[in-house]
Amino acid sequence: MKSVQHQNGREKEAVIRIRGLVNGFGSKLLHDHIDLDVHRGEVLGVVGGSGAGKSVLLRSIVGLNRPKEGTVEVFGQPTSEEIESPAMRALEMRWGVLFQEGALFSSQTVTENIQVPLREYTSMGQELMDEIAEIKLAMVGLPCETGDKYPSELSGGMKKRAGLARALALDPELLFLDEPTSGLDPISANQFDELVTQLRDILGLTVFLVTHDIDTLRAVPDRIAVLVNQKLVIGTIEELRKNKDPWIQDYFSGVRGRAALASKDTASEEAR
Amino acid sequence: MASLENAAEPEAWFKLDRDGRKLAVGGAWTIAESARLDRELAALNLSEHGAVAIDASKISRLDSAGAWLLLRTRRALEGADAKVSDLHLPELYRPLLETLDQPRKSEPRKSRIPAGFRGRLYKIGRTATHTLFQTLSMLGYLGRVTVETLEAFAKPKHNLRIAAIFQQIEETGINALPIVGLLSFLIGVVIAYQGITQLRQFGAELLTIDGLGIITLREMGVLMTAIIVAGRSGSAFTAHIGSMRVNQEIDAMQTMGLNTVDTLVLPRIIGLVVALPLLTLYADIMGLMGGAIMCYFDLGVTFPAFMRELQQALEVKTLLVGLVKAPVFAFVIALVGCYEGFQVERNAASVGLLTTRSVVESVFLVIVLDAAFSVMFSVLGI
Numbered sequence: 001m002k003s004v005q006h007q008n009g010r011e012k013e014a015v016i017r018i019r020g021l022v023n024g025f026g027s028k029l030l031h032d033h034i035d036l037d038v039h040r041g042e043v044l045g046v047v048g049g050s051g052a053g054k055s056v057l058l059r060s061i062v063g064l065n066r067p068k069e070g071t072v073e074v075f076g077q078p079t080s081e082e083i084e085s086p087a088m089r090a091l092e093m094r095w096g097v098l099f100q101e102g103a104l105f106s107s108q109t110v111t112e113n114i115q116v117p118l119r120e121y122t123s124m125g126q127e128l129m130d131e132i133a134e135i136k137l138a139m140v141g142l143p144c145e146t147g148d149k150y151p152s153e154l155s156g157g158m159k160k161r162a163g164l165a166r167a168l169a170l171d172p173e174l175l176f177l178d179e180p181t182s183g184l185d186p187i188s189a190n191q192f193d194e195l196v197t198q199l200r201d202i203l204g205l206t207v208f209l210v211t212h213d214i215d216t217l218r219a220v221p222d223r224i225a226v227l228v229n230q231k232l233v234i235g236t237i238e239e240l241r242k243n244k245d246p247w248i249q250d251y252f253s254g255v256r257g258r259a260a261l262a263s264k265d266t267a268s269e270e271a272r
Numbered sequence: 273m274a275s276l277e278n279a280a281e282p283e284a285w286f287k288l289d290r291d292g293r294k295l296a297v298g299g300a301w302t303i304a305e306s307a308r309l310d311r312e313l314a315a316l317n318l319s320e321h322g323a324v325a326i327d328a329s330k331i332s333r334l335d336s337a338g339a340w341l342l343l344r345t346r347r348a349l350e351g352a353d354a355k356v357s358d359l360h361l362p363e364l365y366r367p368l369l370e371t372l373d374q375p376r377k378s379e380p381r382k383s384r385i386p387a388g389f390r391g392r393l394y395k396i397g398r399t400a401t402h403t404l405f406q407t408l409s410m411l412g413y414l415g416r417v418t419v420e421t422l423e424a425f426a427k428p429k430h431n432l433r434i435a436a437i438f439q440q441i442e443e444t445g446i447n448a449l450p451i452v453g454l455l456s457f458l459i460g461v462v463i464a465y466q467g468i469t470q471l472r473q474f475g476a477e478l479l480t481i482d483g484l485g486i487i488t489l490r491e492m493g494v495l496m497t498a499i500i501v502a503g504r505s506g507s508a509f510t511a512h513i514g515s516m517r518v519n520q521e522i523d524a525m526q527t528m529g530l531n532t533v534d535t536l537v538l539p540r541i542i543g544l545v546v547a548l549p550l551l552t553l554y555a556d557i558m559g560l561m562g563g564a565i566m567c568y569f570d571l572g573v574t575f576p577a578f579m580r581e582l583q584q585a586l587e588v589k590t591l592l593v594g595l596v597k598a599p600v601f602a603f604v605i606a607l608v609g610c611y612e613g614f615q616v617e618r619n620a621a622s623v624g625l626l627t628t629r630s631v632v633e634s635v636f637l638v639i640v641l642d643a644a645f646s647v648m649f650s651v652l653g654i
Contacts, residue, residue: 106619124307132306135340135372166375171335203335204370232538 010152013040015174015206016061021070023056032230033070040173043200043207045217047251048227054210055100057227058178060205062097062207063088074174094119095174096167100182102159104151108161111147117169136165142190159186161192164180168199177201181213193219214252226251284309284338288316293346298330301338309341326393329360339368396516417541420533432542440543445551446504454501456555458482459492460562468570481578484563489586493556495592495642499547502634506609509540510630513518513613514623522614530616539577541606548602550593551579556594595652598646602636608634 016038023031024062030053030198038044048054057066061072061254063079074080074091080089103115114133118124124132134144140161151159160180167175193216199205217224217237222238226233228247233240241252325344334342346359361369362635386394417558454578467480513536516522525532555633560582567573573581612630616622 078356107621122303122307125310127307128310131340131344132337135336139336139371150619168336171337198367198371202371 013070014038014041015075016208017073017076018061019070019071021060022058022068023053023060023065024068028231031060031067031227034232035118036225036232036234038206038208040206041200041204042223043196043209043221045214045221045224047217047224047226049247051208052227053230058176058208058210062095062176072117092174093117093170095173095176097176098160098163098167098178100178101156102151102163104159104162104166106151109148110142110154110165113151113162113224114147114166114169115131116166118202121170130249132169133165136168137162139168140165140195141188157188161186161188164192164195171199171203177207177209177211179211179213180209181211181216186215189215190219192216196220230231286313286316293632294325294327296327296330300333300343302333302335303556304336305380306337306341313341313345321457324553325651329362330599331362331365334361334365334368336368336372343369343372347459353518355565364646369544393559394431394638401593409607410611413614414607417533417537417607419542420531421538421541431531431537431538433535436535437543438544440539441547443508444501444544447549448501448504448547448551449502449554451556452504452551453558454498456493456496456558457515457562459496460488460559461566463487463492463559464563464566465486465570466643468566478573478581480571481563481567483572483579485560485582485586486590488559488563489556489594490591491594491642492598492610493559494601495623495638496559497548497552497633498598498605498638499600503606503631505603505625506634507631509606509609510613510616513610514616514626518620518623520618522576537606537610540610541603544580544602544606545599548605549598552595552598556591588653593649597642600641604641610639628643
């Protein structure tokens with residue numbers, strides 16, 4: 001509901017626009033002429049089998065991986081440029097990326113990690129930066145003592161949250177999440193899902209969410225893109241359940257998928 | 273340079289009304305503006321004005337940095353005993369403020385190290401105990417490796433990884449041939465040149481060849497090779513084993529019941545103990561060749577004449593005195609390299625730190641041992 005308000009007047013503005021993307025290693029093709037639009041204020045979930053190229057797709061969008069063919073534009077700007085160029089820097093302060101293992105800088109404390117983008121792009125005083133770091137930690141559900149710890153002292157789930165806090169440091173318009181809930185306990189994963197939804201609603205965030213977690217998929221994204229046979233199949237969860245592709249059928253109608261979706265149905269009935 | 277702060281946005285503003293009772297805020301309170309807002313809000317002494325209300329209804333955009341500033345302002349007012357009623361924040365942004373509005377739990381951090389003289393004393397003590405424990409731990413490691421080596425040779429079929437040993441010999445020995453050869457050759461040229469210039473004053477140029485032969489075989493060949501290998505292979509051992517620790521590969525091996533000394537350390541130690549003497553012999557030959565070429569051009573001594581002169585000056589003993597040091601140096605370099613690799617903690621900085629330490633320590637130990645050998649040989653009269 002609220003997200004719609006954000007989109008008013010710019011309903012179909014594509015934040016990410018991919019045309020004819022081809023990626024592959026050697027003779028193995030990962031993406032075969034993929035087209036994709038991600039709209040402002042939308043959460044797009046991306047799923048696919050292991051090794052189907054979800055992470056490569058994400059890397060192509062943020063410019064870490066130069067595609068063989070095709071164009072990728074973020075906020076109307078191609079990301080195929082040299083990743084450290086000034087044009088890319090202007091983009092990089094408008095997005096935040098959470099990598100699978102958190103990718104925290106190991107020689108810095110969590111607080112210092114969160115302050116890296118603040119230091120780079122703003123002229124805040126140290127006191128305000130400390131406060132911002134603290135509220136970011138609170139936002140991702142970490143106790144503030146965590147701020148003084150080094151990444152090597154954190155558990156996998158905590159690293160992920162700290163990585164998210166760093167990705168959120170600049171209040172970005174676009175957030176890339178690479179398997180944010182894998183390795184989290186179900187309670188934390190639920191909280192994470194709620195957090196992402198909340199951020200989308202409040203800040204009008206656009207989220208590109210790579211995930212395997214079918215609970216996250218039913219709770220969070222507006223649309224889901226399935227990477228199957230080197231192509232993208234895009235739709236809502238209901239549309240995808242009706243898709244005839246065997247992999248998609250297995251994915252959404254397998255035991256785990258059915259259980260997760262069933263709980264959604266009962267939940268919506270209870271709501272009525 | 274790109275900065276968030278020159279983005280074109282409707283400016284954030286705040287204004288105290290005339291009697292100073294109400295603070296009106298508006299515009300885009302976002303991170304791009306927050307550094308400026310922070311400074312300006314700090315300059316505004318709110319408690320002085322006795323303001324009691326904040327009107328945030330004109331806020332057009334709010335992100336978490338802006339929301340925090342708003343929240344902090346309200347708290348400052350409440351701290352000054354003013355009862356702040358509603359913020360009149362647009363409905364859309366209320367959940368954000370509520371999310372952030374949690375009591376602050378953190379205590380100001382205190383450093384554990386006291387200031388002044390006691391602090392300095394504390395640091396000296398900490399370094400001293402650290403060094404002591406490190407030395408003890410290294411000795412313990414030496415013991416463990418020795419025991420495991422003996423066990424491995426007692427049951428060579430089971431514990432010796434022949435393929436890995438040969439791989440290490442190739443990596444540390446054969447692949448080092450170009451660099452060791454070139455540097456030894458150049459050192460030979462330099463020694464011969466210096467010898468000729470100095471000894472010419474006494475008309476004893478030909479003694480250069482004797483000096484060159486003795487220096488190269490006894491000291492220079494083995495020392496140069498050991499130092500190059502410490503920088504080249506010792507660092508590689510630490511970095512490799514260290515990265516394996518960072519990746520939890522060592523943990524994985526241990527849970528599979530693989531003995532890390534057998535699999536990682538012994539092949540490196542045995543490989544280097546085999547490779548370094550061979551490299552030393554090669555370095556000796558290259559060094560002598562460098563000297564021979566210098567003598568040919570500077571003194572006109574032909575190669576056969578050079579060899580005859582060498583033959584008179586040297587004994588087999590001279591060569592052996594140099595070569596016997598090589599396996600000892602190799603053992604120390606490999607031991608330190610592997611030991612420091614296992615000390616790596618699970619972060620990237622630690623790999624770099626310990627690799628540096630490994631090279632410094634092994635070069636240090638090589639030179640100290642070389643001095644010890646010299647003393648020992650002179651006492652034994654060799």
